[in-house]
Structure formats: C-alpha cells, structure tokens
Amino acid sequence: xxxxxHGGNLAxxxxxxxxxxxxxxxxSASISPLGPPESALAAIxxxxxxxxxxxxxxxxxxxxxxxxxxxxxPDWILPGNGxxxxxxxxxxxxxxxxxxxxxxxxxxxxxxxxxxxxAQVLDCPLELQSLNAELLNELVTDDLSVSNRLxxxxxxxxxxxxxxxxxxxxxxxxxxxxxxxxxxxxxxxxYCEELALVVVDEAFMDFLPPAQQQSSIAAVEEFQNLVILxxxxxxxxxxxxxxxxxxxxxxxLRRWQLLRDPWPVNALAAAAAAAVVRDAAFExxxxxxxxxxxxxxxxxxxxxxxxxxxxGAANFLLVESSVSVTAIQKSLLxxxxxxxxxxxxxxxxxxRYFRVAVRERxxxxxxxxxxxxxxxLLTVDC
Numbered sequence: 468x469x470x471x472x473h474g475g476n477l478a479x480x481x482x483x484x485x486x487x488x489x490x491x492x493x494x495s496a497s498i499s500p501l502g503p504p505e506s507a508l509a510a511i512x513x514x515x516x517x518x519x520x521x522x523x524x525x526x527x528x529x530x531x532x533x534x535x536x537x538x539x540x541p542d543w544i545l546p547g548n549g550x551x552x553x554x555x556x557x558x559x560x561x562x563x564x565x566x567x568x569x570x571x572x573x574x575x576x577x578x579x580x581x582x583x584x585x586a587q588v589l590d591c592p593l594e595l596q597s598l599n600a601e602l603l604n605e606l607v608t609d610d611l612s613v614s615n616r617l618x619x620x621x622x623x624x625x626x627x628x629x630x631x632x633x634x635x636x637x638x639x640x641x642x643x644x645x646x647x648x649x650x651x652x653x654x655x656x657x658y659c660e661e662l663a664l665v666v667v668d669e670a671f672m673d674f675l676p677p678a679q680q681q682s683s684i685a686a687v688e689e690f691q692n693l694v695i696l697x698x699x700x701x702x703x704x705x706x707x708x709x710x711x712x713x714x715x716x717x718x719x720l721r722r723w724q725l726l727r728d729p730w731p732v733n734a735l736a737a738a739a740a741a742a743v744v745r746d747a748a749f750e751x752x753x754x755x756x757x758x759x760x761x762x763x764x765x766x767x768x769x770x771x772x773x774x775x776x777x778x779g780a781a782n783f784l785l786v787e788s789s790v791s792v793t794a795i796q797k798s799l800l801x802x803x804x805x806x807x808x809x810x811x812x813x814x815x816x817x818x819r820y821f822r823v824a825v826r827e828r829x830x831x832x833x834x835x836x837x838x839x840x841x842x843x844l845l846t847v848d849c
Contacts, residue, residue: 647779
C-alpha cells in the first residue's frame with residue numbers, strides 16, 4: 468500500500484500494524500478529539516427525511532448560520548465540499564496571475580491545486596530553526612498561566628519579498644500548517660494593499676478563542692482581492708462530512724458557483740454545519756481544553772531525548788527529531804498501534820520532522836510513553 472501524503476489514513480496504518488483500523492490511536496490527523504458535538508448528530512438525525520430531495524442550491528439556511536457565526540453578510544459566504552473544494556477555485560484564480568507566493572513548508576493540497584492549473588509558484592521558505600529558537604525563548608520568559616498562554620506571537624513576519632508586483636498573488640494559511648505559527652492580521656494587510664489576490668486559509672483559526680484570533684475576515688469588505696477559506700471539519704470533528712466555506716466579495720463567489728458541480732454540499736452536512744456553528748457550549752469546551760492539553764503535550768515531548776517540539780497556536784505540534792521519523796513511525800505502529808504524521812510530503816522537512824495532533828490527556832500520555840520506548844530502542848540499535 469502506497470505511503471499516504473495526508474494524515475488520517477487508517478487503512479495504511481492498520482496494514483502496517485497488522486490490526487483493525489479501529490485499533491489505531493490516530494495522532495496524524497489534526498481533528499479535535501472532543502466531537503462530533505451532540506448538536507451535529509441531532510441535526511443529522513432530524514434531517515434524514517431530507518435525503519429524498521435535492522439540497523437548497525443556494526444553501527440559504529446554512530449561509531445565514533455561517534453569517535451569524537462569522538459576523539459576515541450571507542451573500543459574502545460560499546459553502547463548499549470541505550475547504551479543499553474551495554481551494555481548487557482559489558487556485559484557478561491564482562493561476563491566472565504572473566506568479567503566486569507560497570510560504571513553505573506548505574500543505575500538500577496547495578501544491579496540488581496550484582499545479583492542476585499550471586500556476587507559477589514562488590517558494591518563500593520559513594527559517595524554522597531561528598523562528599523556533601525565538602519562540603522557545605519567549606516561552607521561557609513568559610509568566611502567563613498555562614490556560615492563557617498563546618504559544619506563538621502574532622507579530623511574526625511573513626517571508627515574502629517586499630518587491631511584490633501588482634500581478635502576483637499570495638496563498639497563506641494562518642495558523643500555518645505544519646508549524647502552527649500564527650501570523651498577525653496586520654502582517655497580512657500590506658499584501659492585500661499591493662498584490663492582485665491574497666488567499667488566506669484559516670482552517671485552524673477557530674481553535675483559538677475570539678480574543679486571540681488573528682482572522683482577516685473583517686478585512687474582506689475593504690479589500691476586493693482578499694479571499695478567506697474556513698474549514699468546519701477539524702474543530703467540530705466532522706471530516707467525513709466534508710464541510711467548509713469561503714468568505715469573499717459576492718462577485719468572486721458567484722463566478723466560482725458557475726464553475727463547480729451543483730449541490731456540492733449534501734443535505735446532512737449542511738444541516739450539521741448550521742447546527743454546530745451555533746453551538747456555543749462546544750466552542751467554549753474546546754477553548755478551555757486545548758491550551759492546557761497542548762502545553763502538557765509540548766512539555767512531554769520536549770522532555771524526550773532527541774525531540775524538539777515547535778510552539779504552535781493550533782491543535783497540533785510540529786516536532787524535530789534526531790532519529791529517523793520513518794523508523795519511529797513504523798515502530799510506534801507495530802509496537803503501540805499509534806500513528807503519527809510523518810513530514811516526508813514536505814520537501815523542506817523530510818525524515819527528521821513529524822506532526823502530532825493534540826488529543827485528550829490519556830491519549831497524549833500514551834503517545835509520550837510510546838515515543839520514549841521506541842526512541843530508546845532505536846537509539847540503542849544505532
């Protein structure tokens with residue numbers, strides 16, 4: 468079976484571990500362990516009868532719910548079959564420009580979408596080592612409580628050259644995947660002023676409480692060249708439903724609507740999404756849980772020999788390893804049935820980095836214990 472380029476491939480992991488897929492403890496997909504919310508399950512159950520009819524092609528109820536949640540006019544919102552579908556149309560628009568700046572390492576679907584339309588990509592690498600040293604220093608000197616500590620500073624600079632050009636675009640995700648770095652909205656603003664198109668993928672932004680978010684959604688009305696992508700699958704643990712949305716000027720969204728297949732969002736996904744974005748109790752539960760769990764996981768990983776986690780603002784951590792990650796991953800699966808996300812699909816990272824989702828405390832402790840045993844054995848073998 469071919470090695471996956473995404474996290475969450477439990478069939479591949481189960482084949483390597485020699486066990487059922489249900490037995491795998493999955494740290495490779497950055498999905499919240501707290502869901503799906505009961506509100507989603509109740510909405511799906513209540514709308515089973517809607518399967519005999521086509522969905523509303525305008526998704527009026529869903530756009531209204533998303534508009535309320537995001538404080539945006541519903542006409543400026545386009546629901547999609549996951550944010551990946553909407554990324555495709557954003558990439559089509561970017562491909563019409565002279566070139567697109569891409570901050571790397573970058574999520575593999577960005578390369579897929581841009582290459583599908585022959586876009587000219589200009590690689591803008593992050594200086595990971597210097598950034599990590601700077602962030603770790605902030606952690607040491609910061610005296611805020613664990614529950615309030617934001618793991619990264621929103622004053623980070625975007626590594627895109629100042630000499631931009633009016634016929635170029637920028638594709639950026641914020642917080643950044645796979646590092647978890649958070650860019651401030653003010654750091655993005657100059658690119659909106661100078662570039663032809665700026666696409667910001669905020670797939671993990673909702674994991675931050677509102678006071679700490681650095682979303683650029685409020686700037687969409689000001690900048691006609693700004694597009695925001697949002698995912699509803701990670702925060703609400705609904706990846707199987709494929710649900711996301713784009714926020715942009717209505718003329719952009721109407722053009723995308725004409726290009727894509729009809730009814731891209733099924734009726735049950737639309738109903739569940741409309742319910743969960745109104746579920747304030749689940750949101751608060753997540754915002755209370757994540758900072759503490761992430762900090763404990765970070766400290767547990769940092770205590771292991773040969774591992775250096777990166778401070779991050781999302782529900783995952785990037786980890787640098789002095790031992791082959793391919794070997795760690797294989798041993799974890801075969802000995803502990805634990806799956807981590809290797810970074811072989813990120814050319815800048817290769818076999819010395821892996822990414823892990825933040826899960827509930829008992830699972831995180833299992834991961835740390837498994838890693839301690841595996842690394843000890845691999846180090847002896849070397």
